[in-house]
Amino acid sequence: MEYSKLSVKKENGTAIVKINNPQSLNALDSTILGELDALFTELENDCSVSAVILTGEGKAFVAGADITEMSGMNASQGKAFGEKGARVFRKIELLSKPVIAAVNGYALGGGCELAMCCDIRIASEKAKFGQPEVGLGITPGFSGTQRLPRLVGIGKAKELIYTADVIDAGEAYRIGLVNKVVEPQELMNTAIALAEKIAKKAPIAVKNSKEAINRGMQCGMDEAINIEASLFGLCFATEDQKEGMKAFMEKREAKFNNR
Numbered sequence: 001m002e003y004s005k006l007s008v009k010k011e012n013g014t015a016i017v018k019i020n021n022p023q024s025l026n027a028l029d030s031t032i033l034g035e036l037d038a039l040f041t042e043l044e045n046d047c048s049v050s051a052v053i054l055t056g057e058g059k060a061f062v063a064g065a066d067i068t069e070m071s072g073m074n075a076s077q078g079k080a081f082g083e084k085g086a087r088v089f090r091k092i093e094l095l096s097k098p099v100i101a102a103v104n105g106y107a108l109g110g111g112c113e114l115a116m117c118c119d120i121r122i123a124s125e126k127a128k129f130g131q132p133e134v135g136l137g138i139t140p141g142f143s144g145t146q147r148l149p150r151l152v153g154i155g156k157a158k159e160l161i162y163t164a165d166v167i168d169a170g171e172a173y174r175i176g177l178v179n180k181v182v183e184p185q186e187l188m189n190t191a192i193a194l195a196e197k198i199a200k201k202a203p204i205a206v207k208n209s210k211e212a213i214n215r216g217m218q219c220g221m222d223e224a225i226n227i228e229a230s231l232f233g234l235c236f237a238t239e240d241q242k243e244g245m246k247a248f249m250e251k252r253e254a255k256f257n258n259r
């Protein structure tokens with residue numbers, strides 16, 4: 001499929017997805033949300049892709065949902081727009097492959113929410129994060145009220161959301177919102193190296209680990225332990241488990257086939 005506001009490059013098993021609407025700082029409009037929806041379905045089904053990197057063109061990662069598009073909405077249109085974004089972001093979060101956000105600049109509102117639905121966030125020193133919505137008379141609407149407290153704790157999330165403060169990459173790292181901060185010119189290389197490192201591991205084991213973490217974090221400990229046990233058990237039905245353990249015993253590097 002052709003995308004008008006996204007660019008996609010697939011290389012060595014990694015899909016690099018760039019949100020490409022720099023004149024409005026990659027603000028998320030209905031077109032971009034629809035294209036992300038279609039693209040992540042495509043990536044789920046593309047066996048040649050084992051990891052995804054999400055980034056933005058220009059000086060922003062994503063400067064939020066499109067304020068111009070939202071400005072005339074009534075309550076039901078606002079709810080529908082919020083639900084659309086939340087559904088797409090959940091699809092990204094549940095992709096059966098790791099998704100890395102390479103945050104190159106502004107990640108505000110819907111942009112911060114987009115970064116948060118990714119598995120891992122690498123930030124450029126130039127990145128800025130925040131949930132400015134209350135300054136616009138709305139709440140975060142693409143699940144920021146849910147993912148931010150899960151990542152940084154309730155107190156810090158409330159402070160950031162109530163004040164609409166924008167924080168720099170160093171502060172985002174300090175509070176656990178991002179995994180790593182790098183110089184701007186190192187951002188993509190760092191994200192690609194991370195994706196390639198993960199791609200060398202057993203893909204089904206990575207996928208099952210992601211599912212165990214995502215599902216286990218939503219329920220009580222006993223249920224979560226059962227979820228892990230099932231997914232752990234399923235690994236023993238894979239060729240990659242046989243290969244991984246055989247390679248260890250033969251003191252050589254494992255070669256995984258995603259089977």
Ligand code: CO8
Nearest residue numbers: 024025027063064065066067078082108109110132141142
């Ligand atoms: N929406 C629409 N257009 C935008 C947005 C946005 N979020 N952000 C920037 N733009 C546009 C500007 O209007 C400007 O357009 P133009 O050139 O036509 O005037 C262009 O991008 C460049 O922006 P600036 O000139 O403002 O660039 P600066 O470098 O001076 O400032 C900032 C950069 C600080 C990022 C500034 O653009 C800004 O504050 N942007 C808005 C940030 C924001 O408030 N984001 C949150 C939006 S709300 C949201 O995301 C809610 C998500 C949930 C929605 C649920 C729906 C129900």
